[in-house]
Amino acid sequence: MMELQEAKQQFIDTWGALGSEWGINKSVAQVHALLLSASNPMATDEIMEKLVISRGNANMSIRQLVDYGIVYKKHIAGDRKEYFVAEKDVLKWAMKIAVMRKQKELDPVMDILREISKNTEKDKTDEGKEFHKTVKDIQVLTDQLETIANKLFNTSGGDFLLKLVKLMI
Amino acid sequence: MMELQEAKQQFIDTWGALGSEWGINKSVAQVHALLLSASNPMATDEIMEKLVISRGNANMSIRQLVDYGIVYKKHIAGDRKEYFVAEKDVLKWAMKIAVMRKQKELDPVMDILREISKNTEKDKTDEGKEFHKTVKDIQVLTDQLETIANKLFNTSGGDFLLKLVKLMI
DNA sequence: TTTTATTTTCAATAGTTTTTGAAAATTCAA
DNA sequence: TTGAATTTTCAAAAACTATTGAAAATAAAA
Numbered sequence: 001m002m003e004l005q006e007a008k009q010q011f012i013d014t015w016g017a018l019g020s021e022w023g024i025n026k027s028v029a030q031v032h033a034l035l036l037s038a039s040n041p042m043a044t045d046e047i048m049e050k051l052v053i054s055r056g057n058a059n060m061s062i063r064q065l066v067d068y069g070i071v072y073k074k075h076i077a078g079d080r081k082e083y084f085v086a087e088k089d090v091l092k093w094a095m096k097i098a099v100m101r102k103q104k105e106l107d108p109v110m111d112i113l114r115e116i117s118k119n120t121e122k123d124k125t126d127e128g129k130e131f132h133k134t135v136k137d138i139q140v141l142t143d144q145l146e147t148i149a150n151k152l153f154n155t156s157g158g159d160f161l162l163k164l165v166k167l168m169i
Numbered sequence: 170m171m172e173l174q175e176a177k178q179q180f181i182d183t184w185g186a187l188g189s190e191w192g193i194n195k196s197v198a199q200v201h202a203l204l205l206s207a208s209n210p211m212a213t214d215e216i217m218e219k220l221v222i223s224r225g226n227a228n229m230s231i232r233q234l235v236d237y238g239i240v241y242k243k244h245i246a247g248d249r250k251e252y253f254v255a256e257k258d259v260l261k262w263a264m265k266i267a268v269m270r271k272q273k274e275l276d277p278v279m280d281i282l283r284e285i286s287k288n289t290e291k292d293k294t295d296e297g298k299e300f301h302k303t304v305k306d307i308q309v310l311t312d313q314l315e316t317i318a319n320k321l322f323n324t325s326g327g328d329f330l331l332k333l334v335k336l337m338i
Numbered sequence: 339t340t341t342t343a344t345t346t347t348c349a350a351t352a353g354t355t356t357t358t359g360a361a362a363a364t365t366c367a368a
Numbered sequence: 369t370t371g372a373a374t375t376t377t378c379a380a381a382a383a384c385t386a387t388t389g390a391a392a393a394t395a396a397a398a
Binding site for chain 2: 008022037088130141
């Protein structure tokens with residue numbers, strides 16, 4: 001059996017690397033993994049120490065996770081420090097991250113695609129018609145994918161599995 | 170009505186920005202967008218000129234897209250240059266990109282999660298059991314999402330819409 | 339209030355990724 | 369073959385992103 005602390009470290013490293021590849025800051029992903037793998041709330045100092053990162057970095061990373069709504073502040077009586085806990089319900093935080101990234105990065109692009117699609121609709125040249133079709137196709141596919149995502153995600157945890165089963169028929 | 174060339178430029182810029190946010194090199198995304206919006210095959214020189222990028226960059230970006238299988242080489246009789254065309258079937262290239270990124274970036278992570286999950290299974294401490302559950306939950310959710318993706322993607326274009334409809338019930 | 343602990347900010351620094359462009363390699367026609 | 373056209377490579381430079389750490393701001397206790 002693997003040493004537990006070793007397994008946790010591997011989880012943190014893997015999570016950090018995955019984040020980097022998908023445009024999520026390595027430290028942010030690592031703090032998230034550290035809190036996910038911790039049994040107790042952690043204060044900034046402990047996070048700095050465990051991940052060997054600066055106070056500034058720790059503070060910024062924690063704040064981002066709290067802003068995302070996937071890490072919560074936890075006050076501990078008789079202690080002046082702020083402590084943090086990760087949302088442990090995987091579906092809950094996966095949804096929050098997905099919704100947040102969609103709103104921030106995908107929605108503006110989809111708006112522009114719709115606009116381009118609309119603005120090239122009347123073009124009667126072959127070149128114009130061809131380009132319009134290309135943009136329209138992308139726009140239609142992303143709309144479809146969005147519909148799937150909404151159907152799957154705008155739902156409580158139990159329904160998720162149910163919809164999944166329906167999907168597999 | 171928007172000037173066609175202006176619309177194409179906006180498409181290229183938007184696509185480049187979206188790529189950057191999701192870990193796809195800006196130039197690569199822009200070359201893809203340029204070829205998607207072009208009516209004719211393009212040679213490296215024209216791509217360099219239109220996007221104002223260096224020969225090295227153009228060459229690398231094109232090669233990457235060809236490797237992904239979403240841009241094809243096209244030989245033009247009596248011309249020594251290589252020309253390139255983008256796959257215009259949106260579903261086809263969206264699937265190829267998704268499958269490629271999944272294999273390259275998600276699969277190794279899922280393998281490690283499975284390994285960590287297995288290696289912490291026997292841990293009888295509360296801390297160990299809790300961590301095991303966290304990892305296991307992530308692993309189960311990603312497996313479920315993979316199943317959805319396979320069901321939707323390992324299928325021809327017509328079926329995609331059909332499955333989508335089923336999903337919406 | 340003053341003191342002390344804690345958090346936040348942000349300019350400077352370090353690190354990473356992308357891009358350039360010229361040289362090397364390759365391809366093909368003469 | 370030779371030589372011109374074309375593609376590929378890759379070290380160096382530029383651009384971009386992340387991280388540090390000390391100073392400023394804030395919050396709580398004395």
